[in-house]
Amino acid sequence: MAESLSKGAAGAAAPLLEVRGLVKQFGGRRVVDDVSFAVARGETLGLVGESGSGKSTSARCVLRMLEADGGEIHFDGEDVLALERERLRRLRRRMQVVFQDPHGSLNRRRTVEQALAAPLAAHGIGDKATRRARVAELLELVGLSAGFAQRRPEQLSGGQAQRVAIARALALEPEFVVLDEAVSALDVSVRAQVLNLLRTLQRELGLTYLFISHDLAIVRYMAHHVAVMRHGRIVEAQPREQLFAHPQHEYTRSLMDAIPVADPETEQRRILGVS
Amino acid sequence: MSPALAALAVEGLTVVADAGRGRELPIVRDVSFTVARGARMGLVGESGSGKTMTAMAVMGLLRRPLRITAGSVRLGETDLRALRGRALGRVRGGRIGMIYQDPMRSLNPLHKVGDQISETIRLHTSLSRREAGARVLELLADVGIADAAAKARAYPHELSGGMRQRVMIAMALSADPEVLLCDEPTTALDVTTQRRIVELLVRISREREVAMVMITHDLGVAAGFCDEIAVMYAGRLVEQAPVRELYAAPRHPYTEALLGAACDLTLPLERPIPTIAGQPPLPGQLASGCSFHPRCPYAQEVCVEQRPPLETAADGGGRVACHFALTREEVRHG
């Protein structure tokens, strides 16, 4: 199934990211077990599964924040697992990540401006003045006013903090962004805003996303291709339309059935019918 | 429903945060609702809307700088605000219980879950240690834990998130409460677990006739759980209605917007998700008139000048606080 996905996603051009037979173990337990997927340039792969399914671990292996125990990862033709430290550091300009907890992903002792300038400084991009200008640009890009530059994380709402985290991820003009449950901690209305923002950014900047979520409804809105993970394995991978029209795997169907619908009649029939 | 029958009756509840120098920030403003025995109400709103603070106030759990300045909370015949010290302790966790989003917050990591439940039982009943132990197993089985005996011997960290939430529910049920407040009980859980916990809560409310209030920002979850929904914005109730009516025809623009922003499998893919412009206001920076007017697409001059009272809707099915509730309804039906 993963095979068909990599072919499907690849289309004419080679995929930007290709993962083959990825394995990661913790204490002898295979948390990621022979996982393969590919993400085409400018598209989004949704990686769905419940907590402990290995989706985040897979992504962290791709970013080399964890060292994989087996398999291959190719990013734009480059063998990610073979990179030594300095080349890896340079590759990291091209792949970025946004995490779930908006406040946890900002250092509480630094201002928004410091947080956004840090990636630029880490790669020696620009001087103080150009970095400041870039910070303003980044804030505008994610829909925040320039006044936010001097704020501290505790002065931001969840949605604002997450926008800052997205801006930071975009600071180095990456091609590829891992969104690891990036909207799961947000309220409904804020979540909708951030999802819209992410789609706009993808369209305007030609970004490629690996969108990780436990919520199939959100993945449906965001992803072109979807891979469903369970117990460290991909159980089903299909283009979005096919997956939602004809889920092949029993588990995918159960995930779809579990999504609450904002319709009391349907919801209560489901719930009261079972109990 | 007559107030005499209500398991929980909240009247004019007002909570402020002391901001020093005699200034007070309004957190919960004049909130009233009743929940009958065995009924399930949803308290819906964004974070900062005051829904959790309402629940904490009902439980008498507010700490400085927060305090209740007005209103009453009645549990059947009992006025909770008049209770102090030991009497309050007996009611809290006894006749009224609360479960939280993060069960780890209320479970002691150093004790086996069975012992913790047993302790709660013995606190609120006169059962012996042995009897309490038997009751623990009953309760665990009751909340759908298959191998109750084994799970009772587990420590909280050895259990999955859904299992911990079940343990919390068992603990809350141990004193046979009349009212259970559930603060985002499923938000931290996977969708499939979420569904099972909602099912469990619904079953309990029916079998034991427990009145429940579920605090949530997720209208999907609320749809399956509640028979009635109260929507909060900026510390006030802006709409309250039976669940089907509210979803079919929201009367308040905020409710309408919340429903529009919800993600489910029917969401059209080609256009942006409808959102509510701007941010929820902070307690100290509330707009004049209707607090929602800066974000409201229907706002008129009157919304800036006058706060719409929470009034029984024209068709009598619920309450709404909007100057244009009626007009909008006519537009919809006409």
Added chain:
Amino acid sequence: MPESTTTGAVAAPRASLAERLRRLPRPTLLGVSAGLLLLLVLLLLAAPLVARWDPAEQNPAIAFSGSSWDHWFGTDDLGRDLFARVLYGGRLTLLISGGAVLVAFVLGTTWGFLAALRRGIVDELLMRTADALMAIPQLLFALVCISAFGASTLNLALVIGVLLAPTTARMARSVALQEMSRDYYAAAVAYGARRRRLLLAELLPNAVPLLAVQAAINAAGAMILEASLSFVGLGIQPPDASWGTLLKEGYQFLYQRWEYAIFPALAILLTIWMLNVVADQLGARSNGGRR
């Protein structure tokens, strides 16, 4: 409920609310004890201005005189002014303890952060060394070192600092590991921050509150160690004197002149007490800030 309460109570947002509360001048236990410590340090630094006698000036004619207007704490066996000696002794104690705290901070933080950053075998090695150092009785270790290298002020500060470093290292390591598990750190790794930046810009500022607590504890520990060493005769050597040396000398004459021993002892006791209060309060505060 009248509408005026809601519109009337327009106030600053959350953050500046906390800001204002913080600015209110309320005497806290932390403020008082830290203020007293600061006062003590200033007093010790100003010793030449405060003391009316040279601490080394002997005057056998008035040996063992009690408290008097001329000699507030009395005089010692050689007729030296005890008040001056306690003040000047305090300077040495301060110097040694301060030096030791600095050594422990720099050494311990580097040690702990390195262990946390490197993990694996380096971590094992560093932390087992720390365990080993902590397993040796402190006084014994200090005795051996001082016997070998001599009891200069610098040596004392170094040895005591090294002795306090392992606890600091453990604290630094656990703080670092905790911070490293947070997403902001992961994000910094992901955007390619170099190790030095991770250490100095991300970890250190967040570790400072807890390290400050440790520093206060260390200062108290350093004073006790210094006093113990001096008491067994391996601290500051006569004619110079630290509080520990003074305590030892006074102890020999306890039955002739109680003031001789009691004042240095009180100085040590009160300072350590205040340091512990400061450590306690700082600790409570940084825990509160963490939620």
